[in-house]
Amino acid sequence: GEDVEQSLFLSVREGDSSVINCTYTDSSSTYLYWYKQEPGAGLQLLTYIFSNMDMKQDQRLTVLLNKKDKHLSLRIADTQTGDSAIYFCAESNAGGTSYGKLTFGQGTILTVHP
């Protein structure tokens, strides 16, 4: 079945850039997503990228997709303490019995130090 892997922890200093990496196995993934979960809250969609794109930028967020290597990354520029959260990578595909189903990674805990 599909599998999504992320490193579990990332620690950065305020003002630096953060890069969170993700690998996935499903070559038929159609969309790839980054969700953010703050303490005591549900998941919030941050951004997503369609599989025929290789980059998407949205303010401080840059998503890079290497479809050949099945590697997705999220770069947060000028990281702030408010960015401390768990970041989940997820993928879905538009075909077959998995249509619309999201497969999540384990989440990366981002800690931002002042």
Next chain:
Amino acid sequence: ETGVTQTPRHLVMGMTNKKSLKCEQHLGHNAMYWYKQSAKKPLELMFVYNFKEQTENNSVPSRFSPECPNSSHLFLHLHTLQPEDSALYLCASSQDRAGRVGRQYFGPGTRLTVT
């Protein structure tokens, strides 16, 4: 505020109790989901409802029983749970399974502790 609410936010129950978790979405969506989030596992999809019909049951034990009376409400009925069922239970909704794939809106979750 995502437009998806869950009650209660916290629940402690014994293994012989019966309780229910409630989810409500105010977004006009047609698909609703239950997920289980444990400390040491990735987010696990439990059930999917699309237009009130259950379309997916990910081999969930029968001690978890979902109910979707209409497109805005989703329940998870719990009975004779085990301590390993302690987790954060998240509800989500999306336009529908054929809509903008993956754009799911999550509630804040119910933190369940089984004693």
